[in-house]
Amino acid sequence: MKARYGISVVFVRSLRVTPVLAGVTCVLLLVVGPGRSPAAPAPRERVVSLAPSLTEIVCALGAVDQLVGRTSACDYPPALLKKVPVIGGFGAPSLELLLQQRPTIVIDVALEDEALGRRMESLGLQRRRIPCRSLDDIPAAIRTVGGLLQREPVAEALAARLAAGVARCRREAAARAALRARPKVYAEIWSDPLMTCGRRTFVAELIALAGGKNIGDEIDRDYFPVAPEWILVRQPDVMLGLYMANAATLPGQIRARSGWALIPAVQKGRIFSGLDSALLLRPGPRALDGVEVLRKCLE
Secondary structure, three states: OOOOEEEEEEEEOOOOOOOOOOOEEHHHHHHHOOOOOOOOOOOOOEEEEOOHHHHHHHOOOHHHHHHHOOOOOOOOOOHHHHHEOOHHHHEEEEEEHHOOOOOOOOEEOOOHHHHHHHHHHOOOEEEOOOOOOOOOOOHHHHHHHHOOOOOOOHHHHHHHHHHHHHHHHHHHHHHHHOOOOOOEEEEOOOOOEEEEOOOOHHHHHHHOOOOOEEEEHHOOOEEEEOHHHHHHHHHOOOOEEEOOOOOOOOHHHHHHHHHHHHHHHHOOOOEEOOOOHHHHOOOOOHHHHHHHHHHOOOO
């Protein structure tokens, strides 16, 4: 019979003859009428990430199967990323390699050369800048990536959990600060020349959440060089080596620096190296793990 109003009547010969059905069963099948075929599911985005923090977010949302390109700095989680092609450096992709992956969207936090971003757009690539530099940026970045990849429920849960954890750490740090002075922390980003971090940095935020006071907070900058005397004057209680250095030899190298034997951190042996610098310098879904690492150093 002809379908009307989305309903077709189909007669199916019964397998068993009964007096009631007289050998024929009338079965009503609800089907979609002519011109009303089911809507095809929206195609899934193919994403290239140009920042390690955003790559970690994509993976944390369970969307690594949608990740078709990453940078050489995108190294976590290694087991998930081993099959994802590298298309260049952090914020500096090879346009040729990027195009080979046929992405539907490219996400970044910054580019080494913004002209490259304009070139992408001129080629018809959808590009999205997602701020992710501070603790408070991370939940918003998670929600943005979740929306782009149609992963809103899991993104909302992850963002809310992280925001709640950060708020809890802030309350705990304030409570500890009310009871005792916060230990002064010197975070060494590089050794030649000596470089540390100012109050604009993610690692400075983690130090505060862990209950410490970053001695570089007096400087309204990101990372900056310092003289040895600058550190001697500030007498840090804890030192962190946040660069690729031999964890076994760095404390000895620091103790051997002229005059540094007078610094409380050196006198008490509170020099920590071999820490996961990506965990402590990279704003992302593992931020609270970074706080826990620093708490162990401070306590």
